[in-house]
Amino acid sequence: xxxxxxxxxVSSAAAAALLEVRNIAKRFGTRExxxxxxxxxxxxxxxxxxxxxxxxxxxxxxxxxxFEQPTSGEIWMNGARLDTLPPYRRRVNTVFQHYALFPxxxxxxxxxxxxxxxxxxAAEIPARVDAALRMVKMQxxxxxxxxxxxxxxxxxxxxxxxxVNRPQLLLLDEPLSALDANLRKQMQGELKSLQREVGITxxxxxxxxxEAMALSDRIALLRxxxxxxxxxxxxxxxxxxSSYTAQFIGQTNLLRGEVHEGVATSGVLRWPTAAANGxxxxxxxxxxxxxxxxxxxxxxxxxxxxxxxxxxxSGSVEQLEVDCSGQVLRVRIPARGVLTGExxxxxxxxxxxxxxx
Amino acid sequence: xxxxxxxxxxxxxxLLWVGLFLLVPYGLMLAHSFWLVRDGVIVHEWNLQNxxxxxxxxxxxxxxxxxxxxxxxxxxxxxxLGYPLAYYMxxxxxxxxxxxxxxxxxxxxxxxxxxxxxxxxxxxxxxxxNGFLQYLHLTKEPVSFFLYSPFAVILxxxxxxxxxxFLPLYASLEHIPRDLIEASHDLGANPRATFFRIILPxxxxxxxxxxxxxxxxxLGDFLGPLLVGGPSSIMIANMVQSLFGTAYDWPLGxxxxxxxxLFTIALLFxxxxxxxxxxxx
Numbered sequence: 172x173x174x175x176x177x178x179x180x181v182s183s184a185a186a187a188a189l190l191e192v193r194n195i196a197k198r199f200g201t202r203e204x205x206x207x208x209x210x211x212x213x214x215x216x217x218x219x220x221x222x223x224x225x226x227x228x229x230x231x232x233x234x235x236x237x238f239e240q241p242t243s244g245e246i247w248m249n250g251a252r253l254d255t256l257p258p259y260r261r262r263v264n265t266v267f268q269h270y271a272l273f274p275x276x277x278x279x280x281x282x283x284x285x286x287x288x289x290x291x292x293a294a295e296i297p298a299r300v301d302a303a304l305r306m307v308k309m310q311x312x313x314x315x316x317x318x319x320x321x322x323x324x325x326x327x328x329x330x331x332x333x334x335v336n337r338p339q340l341l342l343l344d345e346p347l348s349a350l351d352a353n354l355r356k357q358m359q360g361e362l363k364s365l366q367r368e369v370g371i372t373x374x375x376x377x378x379x380x381x382e383a384m385a386l387s388d389r390i391a392l393l394r395x396x397x398x399x400x401x402x403x404x405x406x407x408x409x410x411x412x413s414s415y416t417a418q419f420i421g422q423t424n425l426l427r428g429e430v431h432e433g434v435a436t437s438g439v440l441r442w443p444t445a446a447a448n449g450x451x452x453x454x455x456x457x458x459x460x461x462x463x464x465x466x467x468x469x470x471x472x473x474x475x476x477x478x479x480x481x482x483x484x485s486g487s488v489e490q491l492e493v494d495c496s497g498q499v500l501r502v503r504i505p506a507r508g509v510l511t512g513e514x515x516x517x518x519x520x521x522x523x524x525x526x527x528x
Numbered sequence: 529x530x531x532x533x534x535x536x537x538x539x540x541x542x543l544l545w546v547g548l549f550l551l552v553p554y555g556l557m558l559a560h561s562f563w564l565v566r567d568g569v570i571v572h573e574w575n576l577q578n579x580x581x582x583x584x585x586x587x588x589x590x591x592x593x594x595x596x597x598x599x600x601x602x603x604x605x606x607x608x609l610g611y612p613l614a615y616y617m618x619x620x621x622x623x624x625x626x627x628x629x630x631x632x633x634x635x636x637x638x639x640x641x642x643x644x645x646x647x648x649x650x651x652x653x654x655x656x657x658n659g660f661l662q663y664l665h666l667t668k669e670p671v672s673f674f675l676y677s678p679f680a681v682i683l684x685x686x687x688x689x690x691x692x693x694f695l696p697l698y699a700s701l702e703h704i705p706r707d708l709i710e711a712s713h714d715l716g717a718n719p720r721a722t723f724f725r726i727i728l729p730x731x732x733x734x735x736x737x738x739x740x741x742x743x744x745x746x747l748g749d750f751l752g753p754l755l756v757g758g759p760s761s762i763m764i765a766n767m768v769q770s771l772f773g774t775a776y777d778w779p780l781g782x783x784x785x786x787x788x789x790l791f792t793i794a795l796l797f798x799x800x801x802x803x804x805x806x807x808x809x
Contacts, residue, residue, distance in 0.1 A: 238710050258713040271711035274808045275729050285715035288725070318808075336715065 189214040189372050190235065190253075190340060195244035197230055197396075204230045206396040207244070212340070212374060217366050219375045219383040221420075222393035228376045231393070232342050235374065236265045248339065259288075264333035265342040269349065270325040272317035278328050279304070279313040285336040303335035304328075306365065323354045330362075334369060343375045347382065359385055380420045384408065392416055413527040417454035424460075424500050426453040426523065435523070438498035442473045442520040451525050457490070457503035459522035463515035465504070472517040479510050554789075560782035570778055578783035588767070588784070595763040598682055599746040603693075605686040606742045607735070610693035615727075618701035619709075629698075636691050644755035647684045651675040651756065676758025685752045689745060693738035700734020701727070732806040740799045744792055764788060 190212040197205040205227045212218050220228040233239045235246060237258030246254040253261060264285070272281050283300045291299070304310040307327035317325055326346055333341055343362075347355045363386050366373050377383055383390050384404040392399040392407070400412045411417035414425050428437030430451050435444040437453070444453075463474060477493035477500065484490075484506065491502040493516065502516060530538075562574050582588050617628050635643070650656045653670035661667045673679060704727060712722040746752075750765035757763070764784065771781030 236710075236714060238713075257718070258710070259716050259718050263714075265711070265714045267707050267711060269705075269707060271705070271707040273708060273711070273726060275806075284712070284717075284725075288712075288715060288717040288721050332715070 187213050189248060190374075191247040192231070192235070193245045193247065195231070195234060195246065196242050197227070197234060197239065198242045204396050205234075205241075208393075208396070208398055210391060210398065210401065212372060214372055215370055216388040217363070217373045217375065217386055219377060219387040219390050220393060221377060221380060221383040221390050223378060223419075225395075226393040227396040228378075228393050229344060232265075232344055232374065232376050235340070236263060236342050237261050262339040263342060264336055264338040264340075265344065266326075266329050266333050266346045268345045270317075270322075270329040272325055272328060272332070274317055276317075277313065278309065278315050278317065278320070281317065281328060282332045282335055284332065289336070299335055303331040306334065306369075307331045307361075322350055323358065326350065326358065330365075334365075334371070338371065340372045340374060343373060345376050345378070348377070348379070355382075362386065384420070390420075392419065410524060411454055411526055414452050414454065417524075417526050422457055422501060422503075424455045424457065425526075426455055426498075427451075428453060439496045440473065440475055440498070442523055443471075444520065444523065444525065446525045452528050453523040454526045455500075455518060455523045457501040460500065460502040460504075460516050460518045462504055463517045465507070466517060468517040469519075472519055474515060474517050476513055476515050478513050482510060557782045557785055560779050561786045563779045565777050565779060568776065578780045581780060582783060582787065591762055591767055592764050594678070594761070595747060595765075598678060598685070598761075598763065599743050601682045602685045602689060602746045603739050603742040605682065606690045606693040607739060609686070609690050610697055610738065611735070614694050614698040614701055615723075618698060618704075619727075632691055632694055635687075640688060640751060641755075643688060644684055644751055647680065647687070647756055648675065651680050651683075675756060676760070678757070678761045680756040680758075681752045681761045681763075684756050685746050685749060688752075689742040692741040692745065696737035696741070697731060697734040700731045700737075704730050729806070730808070733803045733808075736799050736803045736806070740796065744795065747792065748788065 188211040192208060192210040192212075195205055195208045196203070204225075208227075208231065220231060222228045230239065234241055234254070237254075237256065241254055244254075245252060248262070253263075272278075273284065276284065279300050282303050283296050286296045286299060301310060301313070304313060307330050309324060309327050309331060312320065312324065312328070317328065320328065329346070347358050347362075350358060359382060362373075375383075375386060387404055389401060389403050390407050391401045394415055400407055400416050402410075407416065408421055411420065411423075417423040417425065426435075426437040426440065428435040428440075428451055430436075430444060430446045430448050432448070433443055433445070435442055435446065435451065435453065444451075461468075468474070475495050477495035479491060480494050480499070481492035482489055487506055489504050489506055489510070491504065491510070493500050493502055493514075495516075560570070561578055562576070563570055563572050564575060564577055565571065613632070617625055621628055648655075651674040652658070653672060653675070655675070657674060658667070658670040661671070662669075708726055708730075709722060712726050713719075717725060748765050749763065750769050753761045753763045753766050757766075765788075768781045768784050768788075771777045771784070
């Protein structure tokens with residue numbers, strides 16, 4: 172239940188927060204899609220909501236846009252309550268997954284729609300529309316109909332249509348998922364530099380963790396309607412808090428080991444650790460494991476021998492699957508030709524990161 | 529996949545059917561319009577007398593105009609009733625949607641004649657409506673103009689043709705992607721602005737289809753005036769009917785029929801072109 176009396180955020184850390192999601196829960200019938208979720212988005216940042224299908228990321232986006240109402244909790248923007256406003260009164264704009272361009276209007280009329288319905292000064296509109304189209308490099312298509320444009324072009328128009336209104340927050344609902352791989356990479360770069368240029372806060376939804384890492388200032392990983400971890404891409408990659416995070420973002424080996432007096436044992440592997448005694452799961456990234464023959468490992472390095480089970484060549488790297496006395500590990504090394512048989516591998520104990528299960 | 533011989537053979541029956549039951553009758557009708565009646569017998573002498581009569585005698589223009597007026601009224605009223613219903617059902621009804629849809633369709637299963645007679649019962653001097661008004665003491669005597677008037681014809685035909693307007697309109701509205709509505713709201717348009725700028729323009733093909741149905745069908749209607757119209761509401765189809773019946777002047781009747789047919793064809797062409805222009809542009 173949304174309470175009638177509530178106060179704006181008080182803490183000093185929230186002073187720079189543009190958007191604050193407080194204890195949001197959303198239920199559809201009996202299904203709980205979002206569970207007591209709280210999140211802050213800083214002004215000017217590029218935050219990505221990352222998660223599988225059904226994790227609640229799109230629902231959260233729609234709650235912020237105003238297309239759904241929260242079952243409980245509040246959303247605040249700039250010290251004012253947001254979730255009680257209808258979508259047409261929020262200073263928030265959305266770029267839709269399937270663009271949602273108005274088919275009966277030209278590109279220019281689409282882009283100018285928001286300005287016209289909010290009664291922006293009529294004399295300004297053509298110039299602002301033109302500037303927005305130039306920003307996405309679509310000024311040549313001003314008179315065209317959306318049906319004549321390719322997916323990537325429609326996407327740009329959708330972006331211009333949203334940005335021309337100078338929203339305080341731009342929501343992007345998996346805008347690149349309908350594009351092919353090359354175009355996607357290109358658009359990612361354009362989006363990133365656009366955001367830098369315009370300075371508007373972006374809230375981006377995707378299920379593609381590579382995309383999230385490439386674009387974001389921070390990633391908010393959602394799992395079953397709750398926040399798993401919120402950190403910068405480098406931080407979340409280097410220090411995943413849970414095994415789920417370690418596996419979802421990038422690839423990893425999850426080593427289940429017994430810790431006793433500062434030493435972790437998993438299968439035939441043993442390494443020093445600062446973790447407490449007991450059973451613990453460790454995340455060891457494939458690229459942290461190297462061929463002993465190719466490196467000059469330090470004294471502290473952990474060595475082990477393993478059989479090559481599978482080798483996949485990926486251009487610049489080899490992705491190996493090795494069998495270490497029954498334990499299967501993934502290894503990633505620079506490309507160096509076909510390997511067979513048994514080899515010696517090394518990794519640094521510090522790269523085995525204890526994670527929550 | 530299919531041999532040419534097979535394709536030719538298979539298309540013969542439908543072509544025969546169309547030819548026999550459509551083209552031949554139309555051809556006969558066209559031919560009759562150029563003949564005349566002398567001494568109670570149809571004479572096959574080619575002439576333009578019938579068309580001249582239509583142009584010169586003001587009675588025919590008067591009836592045609594009345595028919596067009598009634599058709600226009602029925603169309604507009606059906607749209608005024610059908611559009612809000614279709615809009616509500618498409619955008620606001622969730623659980624009861626199917627039930628409401630059935631309720632709109634079910635009257636179409638009831639024979640036109642039965643519905644016409646039902647209105648006769650309701651609107652007559654001893655009818656339900658008059659009885660109700662007298663019971664409430666709103667009137668002292670039965671109001672006679674409810675029945676056997678253009679009012680009754682328009683009312684009855686609106687009732688009958690509203691489902692025809694509703695169906696294509698509803699289909700058109702259902703086809704509007706919901707994310708367009710969300711996009712409109714997102715960009716700052718309230719529901720009213722969204723309706724006039726997005727929903728209405730995109731519903732025009734359905735609107736045109738429905739309006740055309742109602743107008744063309746009403747134009748050629750003769751049962752309505754027959755049941756509830758009375759002498760003051762004769763429509764053009766009634767004239768044609770009597771000319772082929774008791775008034776026995778088939779050539780004149782055929783001439784009128786040809787005119788209506790040409791007018792309807794022209795109207796259908798025009799609306800089809802309009803519909804294409806507005807189809808999801």
